[in-house]
Amino acid sequence: MSLLVRSTALKRTSRTLLKCLSKKNFEKLIYRTYLADNGKFNTSNHIKKSNAFPYTRDLNLALLSGGVLILSYSYFSSKSVVSLDTVKGLRHYSSNTDGQDPSQQNGAKESGSQTANSSSGDSLVLLTEQEVNARLRDRQKSFLVNRGKGIVRYDVSQLPSNHPIEDNHVEQVITVPVSSDDSQPEDLYFFGIFDGHSGSFTSTKLSQDLVRYVAQRLGQFYEEEGGFLASSSKMDNAIVQAFEQLDNDIVYGSLRKLFREPTKENMVGCLPAISGSCALLTAYNSLNSTVKVAVSGDSRALIAGLDKNGEWVVRSLSTDQTGDNPEEVERIRSEHPGEPNAVRNGRVLGSLQPSRAFGDYRYKVKDVDGKTLADLPEHVRIYFRSKPRDFLTPPYVTARPEITTTKIDSDTKFMVLGSDGLFELLSNEEIAGLVVKWIERNSGLKPALQSPENKLPHITDLSPDKESLRPAFRYKSRKDSEGFLMEDKNVATHLIRNALSAGGSKEYVSTLVSIPSPMSRKYRDDLTVTVVFFGESDQTNDGTIQTNFEATTQPKSKL
Structure with missing residues (x-):
């Protein structure tokens, strides 16, 4: 039995579940619910609506094969005018007429993307310090985890460059029985970052559906294992199958509907296939x-x-999959023998930088059931771009993920997830060092070793495949010091602020945050960061996930 229920009318959702469940399955069901009550998610045996918690967008419930209940919450949560070439460090990164600006060569995911033309005479309105801080903290949230399951806190923050932002993210918890005695279930914590390109449609789709697809696949393996948590290899298989199935539904599923009925509604359904998105999904068991x-x-x-x-x-737990990665280049060329332009200038077909992504139909689809885009009515066909040059034997891009499994022991302190906009600005060592300094300055999480007060600590990068990780390249030559800024209670916001500071410069932060879209895309990408802290909570493990209000910005009222 498989059922997905998404509803903000939680009482109605509860009644629907009761109608759909047999008595036998209901008795097997783990009916643990986190209620929004003064910022806490409390264990209860009821599901009801609450207006007390302002950050809850909706409650996601999924009943899987074998009686696994997924419980997850999603949260979304006087000026001066100066010339750009008067701001220190930015003139070097202004656009050239010949397109050879080094700060842009590794910029847009897909070459040919529209960006604002800028000359040395362009100007911008500098925001005040208060406005800069408000913009940096506008999309931040933080949660304290009191479940005694190995994770004690996680922080998330975003800073848009595109308008609307093309990044998205997800944080969800699945409660899973591991034995016939399901009174002590285990948790699967999912954290995901989805870096979109050519629009926000694909990344939004992934934030809504990817964990659900993984959970449904895990439910099948759960049933095969006799009601217990699937083995590591089967979890890998579930994740791979979920990625591939969702991408197939996004691309081929939506296009088939459009060919059958070329309506406005079905055209809208194709938007996640037309745009694209990278996907990074972590699951802590x-x-x-x-x-x-x-x-x-x-x-x-x-x-x-x-x-x-x-x-x-x-240590990096993933390898950047781009046209610059020799292993990815070799893989693509082996799949397309005799096509030297399958990867050209570090891009797939000379155009797309990521070598794996969801959506991006134009790198995957030649025809659908024998029909090509030329068979669509003209009023629909105009929404689709022409195929890339040297498009011969698709697909050239896949959503199939590479998966690593890592043991988290008592010496492992935190995990950082970031869209590539973060890694364009900071190295692995700098990111880790900035989190360590934040830990030292904030009570509650004290490291074993203290580093010098005004310097980042020495960090050794143990990443196994460093040559395949793109180095940070923006503003490196402009760093005047190895300093840093310490102004944020949310560690993800702290990383974004320092990524823009070029070594601790408030002026850099002010300027880079002030540059409006779409001009800002020349200087920085969308930034999305998640930081997860491992360990045991000092608080009572009462099964709650509590909002950390001092590091969370309340969403603005839509009224």
């Missing part, structure tokens, strides 16, 4: 304290902690 990282594209996940000598180390 409290049963065995492991984290799985599945990546399709160039977002990145890091873990950091202490080695046996008590020194800080960081």
Whole structure:
């Protein structure tokens, strides 16, 4: 039995579940519900609506094969005019008429994307310090986890560059029985970042559906395992199958509907196929304290902690999948023999930078059931771009992820997930060092070793495949110091602020945040960051996930 229920009318949802469940299945069901009550999610045996918690968008429930209940909440949560070439460091990065600006060569995911033309005479309105802080903190949220399952806190923050922002994200918890005695279920914590391009449609679709697809696949394996949590290899298979099935539904499923009925509604349904998105999804399993990282594209996940000598180390749990990665280039060319332009100038077919992504139909689809785009009515066909040059034997791009599994021990302190906009600005070592400094300055999470007060600590990067990780390249030559800024209670916002600071400069932050869209895309990408802290909570493990209000910005009223 498989049922997905998404509803903000929670009482109605409860009644619907009761109608759909047999008595036998209902008795097997783990009916644990986190209620929005003064910012806490409390364990209860009822589902009801609450208006007390302003950050809840909706409650997602999914009943899987074997009686697994998914419980998850989604949260979304006087000026001066100056010339750009008077702001220190930015003139070097202004656009050239010949298109050879080094800060733009690795910019847009897909070449040919529209960006604003800028000359040295362009000007911008600098925001006040208060306005800069408001913009940096506008999309931040933080949660304290009191479930005794190995995760104690997670922070999320975003800063748009595109308008609307093309990034999206997800944070969800699945409660899963692991034995016949389901009174002590384990948790699967999902954290995902979806870096979209050519629009926000695909990344939005992934934030809504990817965990659900993974959960449904896990439910099938759960039933095969006799009601217990699936093995590690079967979890890998479930994730791979979910990625591929969702991408197939996004691309071929929507296009088939459009060919059958070329209506406005079906055209809208094709938008996630027309745009594209990378996907980074992590799953922390409290049963065995492991984290799985599945990546399709160039977002990145890091873990950091202490080695046996008590020194800080960081390691990437994913490899950037782009046209610059030699292994990805070899894979694509082996799949398309005799096509030297399958990868050209570091891009798939000379155009798309990520070598794996969801959507992006124009790198995957030649025809659908024998029909081509030329068979669509003209009023629909105009929404589709022409196929790339040298498009011969698709698909050239896949959503199939690479998966790593890593043991989280007592020396592992935190994990950072980021869209590639973060890694264009900061190295792995800098990111880890900035989180360590934030820990040192904020009570509640104290590291074993203290670093010098005004310097980032020494971090050793143990990433196994460093040559396949794109180095940070923006503003590196402009760093005047190795300083940093310490102004935020949300550590994800702290990373974004320092990524824009070029080594601790408030002026850089002010300017880069002030540049409006679409001009800002020349200087920085959308930024999305999630930081997860491992360990045991100092608070009572009462099964709650509590909003950390000092690091969370309340969404603005729509009225």
